[in-house]
Amino acid sequence: MNTKVEHEERRRQIAEALLRIADTQGLQSASMRAVAAEAGVSLRLVQYYFETKEGLLLDALARLGAQLQDRMARWITAAGSPPTPRALVTAVLACILPTDAESRRIARTYTAYYALVLNDPAALEKHGTGQAEVLESFLAKQLRTAQQDGTLSPARNPEITAAGLAAMVNGLGQSVLGGQRDGETALAILTHHLDELFTFGD
Amino acid sequence: MNTKVEHEERRRQIAEALLRIADTQGLQSASMRAVAAEAGVSLRLVQYYFETKEGLLLDALARLGAQLQDRMARWITAAGSPPTPRALVTAVLACILPTDAESRRIARTYTAYYALVLNDPAALEKHGTGQAEVLESFLAKQLRTAQQDGTLSPARNPEITAAGLAAMVNGLGQSVLGGQRDGETALAILTHHLDELFTFGD
DNA sequence: CATGCCGTGATACACATGTATCATGCGAAT
DNA sequence: ATTCGCATGATACATGTGTATCACGGCATG
Numbered sequence: 244m245n246t247k248v249e250h251e252e253r254r255r256q257i258a259e260a261l262l263r264i265a266d267t268q269g270l271q272s273a274s275m276r277a278v279a280a281e282a283g284v285s286l287r288l289v290q291y292y293f294e295t296k297e298g299l300l301l302d303a304l305a306r307l308g309a310q311l312q313d314r315m316a317r318w319i320t321a322a323g324s325p326p327t328p329r330a331l332v333t334a335v336l337a338c339i340l341p342t343d344a345e346s347r348r349i350a351r352t353y354t355a356y357y358a359l360v361l362n363d364p365a366a367l368e369k370h371g372t373g374q375a376e377v378l379e380s381f382l383a384k385q386l387r388t389a390q391q392d393g394t395l396s397p398a399r400n401p402e403i404t405a406a407g408l409a410a411m412v413n414g415l416g417q418s419v420l421g422g423q424r425d426g427e428t429a430l431a432i433l434t435h436h437l438d439e440l441f442t443f444g445d
Numbered sequence: 446m447n448t449k450v451e452h453e454e455r456r457r458q459i460a461e462a463l464l465r466i467a468d469t470q471g472l473q474s475a476s477m478r479a480v481a482a483e484a485g486v487s488l489r490l491v492q493y494y495f496e497t498k499e500g501l502l503l504d505a506l507a508r509l510g511a512q513l514q515d516r517m518a519r520w521i522t523a524a525g526s527p528p529t530p531r532a533l534v535t536a537v538l539a540c541i542l543p544t545d546a547e548s549r550r551i552a553r554t555y556t557a558y559y560a561l562v563l564n565d566p567a568a569l570e571k572h573g574t575g576q577a578e579v580l581e582s583f584l585a586k587q588l589r590t591a592q593q594d595g596t597l598s599p600a601r602n603p604e605i606t607a608a609g610l611a612a613m614v615n616g617l618g619q620s621v622l623g624g625q626r627d628g629e630t631a632l633a634i635l636t637h638h639l640d641e642l643f644t645f646g647d
Numbered sequence: 648c649a650t651g652c653c654g655t656g657a658t659a660c661a662c663a664t665g666t667a668t669c670a671t672g673c674g675a676a677t
Numbered sequence: 678a679t680t681c682g683c684a685t686g687a688t689a690c691a692t693g694t695g696t697a698t699c700a701c702g703g704c705a706t707g
Binding site: 268269271272351354355357358360361362375376399400403404406407409410411412413414415417418420421423424429431432433435436439 | 557606620626
Binding site: 286 | 653654655656657
């Protein structure tokens with residue numbers, strides 16, 4: 244069916260218009276009319292392809308998650324082969340930090356959604372915000388193999404350390420978005436911390 | 446002048462109504478009418494005491510900052526006398542974490558403002574978001590005296606370490622607010638990290 | 648050819664929002 | 678006692694919002 248792929252293409256076009264607005268002006272500026280204008284379609288079309296605004300928001304959020312996952316996969320493969328646990332951890336964490344245009348865009352848009360979800364208790368929660376959990380368990384796994392490789396002190400608790408790392412990266416990203424420091428400084432802070440973490444057996 | 450203190454009292458009453466709404470329903474639900482209803486006054490009064498909505502938002506934000514500073518002062522004095530640098534660092538960081546009703550309230554409300562400020566580029570920025578910077582320099586100072594006391598490795602960079610700590614606490618708070626974990630777990634992660642940090646000379 | 652459904656447009660509706668306007672009371676100073 | 682200015686209430690206004698309705702064209706299927 245040609246119509247089906249047209250459908251999907253339209254939906255993508257509209258959802259990405261929503262994400263573009265969320266990035267540049269925030270989610271609260273992403274009205275149906277604004278999205279329609281940004282996508283270059285009529286308001287009726289937005290209504291047609293996404294019955295309700297909530298549907299549009301959820302669909303766009305899913306696409307945003309996919310974009311982040313794509314980026315992480317790219318950074319992971321760029322970490323070398325075979326990658327050391329430390330290289331993997333560094334790649335994944337640095338990939339999240341808002342250091343380039345794409346990561347800034349993703350971080351800003353995620354933050355917009357985050358603010359929305361805070362007061363809409365579980366309305367969007369079903370979408371699987373579990374992304375943070377899988378990140379932390381991935382980090383914990385790498386830390387464990389690093390311990391087996393002898394590049395990380397066995398005294399560390401992998402899960403807790405992973406949670407701390409994830410939180411620090413989130414906080415650093417927040418500070419960059421807030422204009423408190425730039426992305427490179429945040430990255431420097433992160434790598435400094437990783438240096439301390441992996442200092443073992445020297 | 447009695448009228449002057451009445452004025453201030455009214456402003457406080459209205460601004461705190463705004464903060465209450467921002468905490469429970471988010472800032473986007475804090476319309477002038479909602480604030481008026483929450484404060485038990487007429488819409489006209491809110492307009493009268495705060496000419497514009499932006500004025501109300503800024504005033505309430507200033508009060509929120511004062512509340513946080515009060516809380517930090519309380520936790521600092523509770524850290525003992527004379528407090529060790531580590532106790533001070535622990536107190537200040539733990540005080541920020543959303544572990545009890547007050548800190549949850551403050552964190553939630555700050556987050557609401559943060560989301561607002563992200564897309565209103567510097568409209569509220571003048572208010573002095575520098576609170577984060579003073580926190581970090583306070584932490585760095587404590588870390589330096591800890592190094593002089595011999596309780597912290599002199600190899601650490603105090604400023605960078607302080608920035609990392611502040612970011613981690615922010616990120617942990619974010620995860621608690623997002624329902625990813627509870628406040629006590631976040632506190633455990635933080636103290637675990639502080640244990641590692643202050644492991645020196647054993 | 649007729650029928651009916653899908654995609655699309657223009658427009659309407661009901662409501663919420665920030666702000667402005669008009670009016671009234673009320674205490675104080677002249 | 679009158680006048681003036683501050684405090685407060687009721688209400689209006691313009692605008693933006695999400696959603697619903699009506700209408701029309703095209704295309705496939707009977």
